[in-house]
Amino acid sequence: MAQSVLLTGAAGRVGTAVLSDLADEYEWRLLDRDPPTEDLPGEFVVADITDEDAVREAMAGMDAVIHLAGDPRKEAPWSSVLPNNIDGTRVVYEAAVEAGVDTVAFASSNHAVGHYETDERTPEMYREDDDFRLDGTELPRPGNLYGVSKAAGELLGRYYHDEHDLSVACVRIGNLTKGHPPIDYERGQAMWLSYRDCAHLFQRCIEADYGYEIVYGISDNDRKYYSIERAREVLGYEPQDNSAEWNGDERIA
Numbered sequence: 001m002a003q004s005v006l007l008t009g010a011a012g013r014v015g016t017a018v019l020s021d022l023a024d025e026y027e028w029r030l031l032d033r034d035p036p037t038e039d040l041p042g043e044f045v046v047a048d049i050t051d052e053d054a055v056r057e058a059m060a061g062m063d064a065v066i067h068l069a070g071d072p073r074k075e076a077p078w079s080s081v082l083p084n085n086i087d088g089t090r091v092v093y094e095a096a097v098e099a100g101v102d103t104v105a106f107a108s109s110n111h112a113v114g115h116y117e118t119d120e121r122t123p124e125m126y127r128e129d130d131d132f133r134l135d136g137t138e139l140p141r142p143g144n145l146y147g148v149s150k151a152a153g154e155l156l157g158r159y160y161h162d163e164h165d166l167s168v169a170c171v172r173i174g175n176l177t178k179g180h181p182p183i184d185y186e187r188g189q190a191m192w193l194s195y196r197d198c199a200h201l202f203q204r205c206i207e208a209d210y211g212y213e214i215v216y217g218i219s220d221n222d223r224k225y226y227s228i229e230r231a232r233e234v235l236g237y238e239p240q241d242n243s244a245e246w247n248g249d250e251r252i253a
């Protein structure tokens with residue numbers, strides 16, 4: 001069971017979702033290249049994940065890592081995703097292995113599989129009565145260079161698992177939106193991830209026993225084209241939210 005956790009990208013949106021429910025659950029070491037603008041739990045390390053020495057130092061004594069730091073923009077250029085998302089992720093895995101960390105949960109993205117959303121399948125696949133599902137066993141089909149960088153992060157995890165026995169969970173996060181699902185956006189509603197389901201899923205990633213996994217990070221939405229069965233079975237993910245329970249910003253169920 002994890003006690004001390006390194007959270008990279010802690011100052012961002014996903015980091016905020018994770019800490020909003022799990023602040024008191026672990027001994028946190030938070031890392032971000034931007035200093036925090038509010039009071040956060042644990043120790044805060046201001047560092048860039050491409051700085052091998054700084055990441056090695058931050059990793060010392062940790063049981064688990066939730067690795068979120070990176071450029072999250074779907075239009076991010078290669079000049080940014082190469083250092084921040086690919087090389088930075090390699091540095092994190094490498095330091096985790098060196099420090100004897102058990103588990104790394106990696107923030108991958110729906111954009112690693114964006115090109116499954118073909119003209120023939122859309123918009124029907126975003127709707128409740130469509131049974132098309134991606135389940136994490138399919139090959140990546142990135143929709144942009146950002147998606148390529150996330151697929152590369154998954155592949156690096158595969159290598160560090162096979163070569164060094166690191167447990168790695170790659171979470172293909174859908175659309176994290178605070179409070180309510182995205183409004184007037186069918187695709188976003190199909191892959192909505194609520195803040196509390198996000199925190200719970202990452203907690204399951206650092207608590208469950210597994211080798212290497214790719215799972216989808218969405219709430220239990222009636223509309224969905226990502227299966228959450230693997231996350232349920234292997235990680236014990238039990239999401240509480242469903243975008244169908246909302247009409248705009250009003251909860252209706």
Ligand SMILES: NC(=O)C1=CN([C@@H]2O[C@H](COP(=O)(O)OP(=O)(O)OC[C@H]3O[C@@H](n4cnc5c(N)ncnc54)[C@H](O)[C@@H]3O)[C@@H](O)[C@H]2O)C=CC1
Pocket residue numbers: 008009010011012013014015031032033034047048049050067068069070071072073083084088107108109110172173174175176177
């Ligand atoms: N928000 C979402 O719906 C989704 C997010 N993701 C992934 O989740 C992760 C977090 O995303 P968000 O919180 O939304 O983004 P964000 O931009 O709010 O947070 C990312 C954090 O990482 C930090 N960071 C970026 N590059 C860094 C580096 N080289 N060294 C140290 N810190 C660095 C930034 O300062 C920022 O605080 C990203 O890897 C993103 O690709 C994936 C799918 C959906």
Ligand SMILES: O=C1O[C@H](COP(=O)(O)O)[C@@H](O)[C@H](O)[C@H]1O
Pocket residue numbers: 071072073074108109110111173174175176188
């Ligand atoms: O990977 C990410 O995906 C989400 C959702 O994608 P979108 O195409 O619906 O915008 C995006 O909001 C987030 O910034 C990105 O990191």
